[in-house]
Amino acid sequence: MAVKLQRPILVGGIGLSLLLWLLDSVQHSVAEFGGTTMLGIMAASLGVWLLKRPKSLPPQKPTIIPSPTKETAEEAIATLTTTIDKLVLEVEGINKSEKVSNNISQLRQKVVTLTQELERQELNIVITGNQGVGKTALTEILKSDWISKNQPKIEVTDITWQSEWITKNENFQVNPLSPYDLILFVITGDLIDSEFQALSKLTTFGQRFILIWNKQDLYLPEQKPQIIEKIKETLSTINSEENLVGIYARPNSIKVRKYQQDGSIQESIEQPLPEIFGLTEKLNQILEQEKEKLVWATTTRKAEIVRLETKNILNQIRKERAIPVIEQYQWIAAATAFANPVPALDLLATAAINAQLIVDLSAIYEQKISLEKGKQVAGTMAELMLKLGLVELSTKTLTTILKSNSLTFVAGGGIEAVSAAYLTRVAGMSLVEYFATQTDSNSVNVEKLGKIIQSVFSKTQENYFLKSFVTEVISHVLLQEEKLEVFSTTVE
Numbered sequence: 001m002a003v004k005l006q007r008p009i010l011v012g013g014i015g016l017s018l019l020l021w022l023l024d025s026v027q028h029s030v031a032e033f034g035g036t037t038m039l040g041i042m043a044a045s046l047g048v049w050l051l052k053r054p055k056s057l058p059p060q061k062p063t064i065i066p067s068p069t070k071e072t073a074e075e076a077i078a079t080l081t082t083t084i085d086k087l088v089l090e091v092e093g094i095n096k097s098e099k100v101s102n103n104i105s106q107l108r109q110k111v112v113t114l115t116q117e118l119e120r121q122e123l124n125i126v127i128t129g130n131q132g133v134g135k136t137a138l139t140e141i142l143k144s145d146w147i148s149k150n151q152p153k154i155e156v157t158d159i160t161w162q163s164e165w166i167t168k169n170e171n172f173q174v175n176p177l178s179p180y181d182l183i184l185f186v187i188t189g190d191l192i193d194s195e196f197q198a199l200s201k202l203t204t205f206g207q208r209f210i211l212i213w214n215k216q217d218l219y220l221p222e223q224k225p226q227i228i229e230k231i232k233e234t235l236s237t238i239n240s241e242e243n244l245v246g247i248y249a250r251p252n253s254i255k256v257r258k259y260q261q262d263g264s265i266q267e268s269i270e271q272p273l274p275e276i277f278g279l280t281e282k283l284n285q286i287l288e289q290e291k292e293k294l295v296w297a298t299t300t301r302k303a304e305i306v307r308l309e310t311k312n313i314l315n316q317i318r319k320e321r322a323i324p325v326i327e328q329y330q331w332i333a334a335a336t337a338f339a340n341p342v343p344a345l346d347l348l349a350t351a352a353i354n355a356q357l358i359v360d361l362s363a364i365y366e367q368k369i370s371l372e373k374g375k376q377v378a379g380t381m382a383e384l385m386l387k388l389g390l391v392e393l394s395t396k397t398l399t400t401i402l403k404s405n406s407l408t409f410v411a412g413g414g415i416e417a418v419s420a421a422y423l424t425r426v427a428g429m430s431l432v433e434y435f436a437t438q439t440d441s442n443s444v445n446v447e448k449l450g451k452i453i454q455s456v457f458s459k460t461q462e463n464y465f466l467k468s469f470v471t472e473v474i475s476h477v478l479l480q481e482e483k484l485e486v487f488s489t490t491v492e
Contacts, residue, residue, distance in 0.1 A: 068206060068297035070118060076303035077114050083310045084108065086366075090317055103313055110306050117299050123291065124298075126177055127158040129186035130195070134214045135160070137250040138186065138276070146280050154287075161185075163194045166201045174308060177202075178301050181294040182286065183209040184279075188218070190227055191234050203238045206297050208290070210282055211235065213246045217272075245282050248275040315436040318364050325364070326428030329357045330421040331476055337420035338477050353420075354378040354427050361428065365435035377444055381427055384450045390426070390457050395419050397461065401470050414474070421473045422460075430456045 066072075084107050091100055127135045127142075135158040147154050165175045177183055183202060187195055191211075202209050213231065216224060224246075232241040251272040258266045286294075333353045355371065355378040362369035369377065385391050398418050430453045438445070460466070 068293045068300060070292075070296050073118055073296040073299040073303065076300045076307075077111060080114070080303045080307045080310065081111055083307050083314070084111065087310055087314045087317075090314055100313070100317070107306065107310055114299055114303050114306070117302070118296065120295050120299075122153045122155065123181045123287070123294060124179065125154060125156045125182045125184060126180040127156065127184045127186060128161045128177060129212075130161055133186040133188050134249045135186055137274075138184070138212070138214065138247070141249055141274050141276060142280075145274075145276075146283070150284075161195075161198060163198070166194075166197055174305050177207065178205075178305060179298065181208070181298045182283075183207060184212055185209050186212045186214050188213070188215045191231055196234060199235070199240065200238050203240060205301065207301070208286070208294055208297065209240075209243060210279070210286075211240070211244050212279060213244065214249050216246050217248050217251045245278045247279050248272070250274060311436075318436070319432055322361055322364050322428070322432050325360050326357070326425060326432075329353050329360075329428065330424040330473075333424040334417040334421035334473050334477050338414070338417035352378070353424060354381060357424070357428055358431060361431050361435060365438075367435055367438065380444055380446060381430070381449070381453065384446070384453055385423065385426075388450065388454060388457075390453070391419075391423065394422055394426075394457075397466060398422060398470060401466055414477075417477050418470055418473045422466075422469065425469070426453065426457050426460060429460075 084104065087107075088104060091104075125142075127139050129135055139156055139158045142156050147156060159176055165177075185195070185199060185202075191199075199209065199211065211231070213228075219227065228244065228246070231244055235241040235244060251274065253269050253271045256268050256270050258268070260266055336353070355374040358374035358377050359369055359371055362374070395415070399415055402415060402418065430449070433452045433456065434449055460469075
């Protein structure tokens with residue numbers, strides 16, 4: 001299907017002044033970061049770091065969020081409602097599917113449920129930790145000896161901790177532990193780094209926990225105070241040293257020798273009783289003093305989780321709207337580069353087109369970037385693509401595919417056309433991912449944008465995609481050329 005080129009300024013040379021501005025911007029940035037200068041900066045920075053760095057760096061304290069309040073939870077629910085309203089407005093005027101309609105209804109119902117949960121009396125406790133720390137045994141003991149006798153409105157379950165929850169997930173608040181009011185994190189000795197990182201993340205997202213040192217009977221009496229002191233010292237970096245409790249959930253059986261009156265010795269194996277008094281005392285204290293706060297904090301987290309769920313649906317709909325826009329601009333880029341094949345300027349042509357592409361995509365994602373700001377972002381993306389070596393790599397790959405392509409597209413401007421279309425595609429899809437998580441349109445997070453561009457570039461380097469893309473670009477450009485020839489002949 002032919003695309004109407006509604007902005008002739010983008011086609012008839014891409015705007016000479018814009019190209020000159022961009023060329024000057026890119027060359028200036030590359031010159032600034034020349035090899036000698038960069039080595040000098042790196043050497044100076046390394047020297048300063050070596051001179052100033054301390055012998056041992058103390059753990060960095062995480063951001064501790066304020067104590068949860070009912071108002072905070074209500075604000076989170078209100079923010080969720082606003083996001084759902086945006087989703088409703090987004091789908092108005094389009095043929096929304098039954099699935100989208102059902103999703104909106106379910107999201108509305110979740111708002112009602114969360115509002116009701118602000119007065120919830122039941123609490124949910126989760127016991128977690130690495131494998132083999134005694135989670136199951138502790139769960140059984142709490143259910144039989146504490147909940148059944150004293151706390152009928154408590155639910156306890158156990159889940160094995162997964163380290164990827166903090167290493168592979170930026171939105172750590174979205175994990176299987178988020179819906180629980182209180183976390184009992186079980187260890188069997190000194191804290192290892194992954195366990196400490198887990199507790200730090202939980203603290204950062206306002207999730208209340210008790211750190212339980214189980215299986216203390218495996219240590220000698222003189223070792224226990226040293227381990228406790230070390231754990232508390234580590235916990236102090238996240239203001240949680242008071243949350244440590246020691247227990248014996250299932251002590252090892254011991255051999256008992258009894259001397260009989262006749263002088264003989266009778267041996268037997270006895271199973272010591274569990275010792276969790278310190279834990280139940282701590283639990284009773286928390287439930288008495290912090291029950292409402294636990295509910296409010298959980299409701300706040302749940303509202304944020306549903307908000308992210310809503311945002312994902314919204315972003316998917318916006319992405320569906322954005323892809324045709326990206327395709328339109330990649331055809332513009334291909335047609336322009338084919339008509340004006342100047343070696344090594346495909347990036348410039350792409351960046352010039354991207355300025356308007358950025359404006360159009362930002363409107364879809366409610367970022368409202370001006371054309372002048374779009375030019376700045378386009379320049380930034382051009383610099384990133386150059387520094388990351390994506391232009392050279394993509395050109396080599398596409399050239400190889402072109403040479404082996406069944407259509408044998410060897411006409412002048414062919415490589416430039418395909419390269420321009422490809423770079424526009426990468427830029428557009430990168431912007432879609434960037435805008436999906438960006439809230440501030442006044443500044444560009446260059447580091448984040450660079451990572452996204454690299455990721456999108458890697459995804460599109462798959463051979464089957466590139467071959468299909470090259471064929472599609474060639475067919476489209478040839479079709480446009482044939483139409484232009486027919487039109488020209490008719491006019492004559």
